[in-house]
Amino acid sequence: MASSAMNLILERIALFQFTPTHCAQARGMLGWSVEQLSREAEVSVDDIQRFEAQQEVADSARLALTYRFEAQGLVFFPGFAPGRGGNVRRCSPAEIHGELAMAE
Numbered sequence: 001m002a003s004s005a006m007n008l009i010l011e012r013i014a015l016f017q018f019t020p021t022h023c024a025q026a027r028g029m030l031g032w033s034v035e036q037l038s039r040e041a042e043v044s045v046d047d048i049q050r051f052e053a054q055q056e057v058a059d060s061a062r063l064a065l066t067y068r069f070e071a072q073g074l075v076f077f078p079g080f081a082p083g084r085g086g087n088v089r090r091c092s093p094a095e096i097h098g099e100l101a102m103a104e
Helices: 002-017 020-030 034-041 045-052 059-071 093-098
Strands: none
Touching (some): 002 059, 020 059, 034 059, 045 059
16 A cells, blocks of 8 residues: 555646756757657657647556666756756766756
8 A cells, every 4th residue: 555655746846847948958859750759659749749739638648757767877856958867878967967958
């Protein structure tokens, strides 16, 4: 039971931290089109476009996007552009800290 409660808490944190601006910025960092993200995350192109336009989409779609980007080594914090996680191979600490800039 505690496991499902912890999962719910972690999902809520992920939903709070991942914004429409993060989605567009993360796609840009990876060089992914909306169509490629749709294939990678198994989320419809329409849902991605709605989310990036700051319209409502299902929490499950937002989580799928978040988890797909996190699987690529990206991390998200409110008010900051996406950054590279410290566990990403071939990424120096200078590169990690250099990518953390205020999100627009």
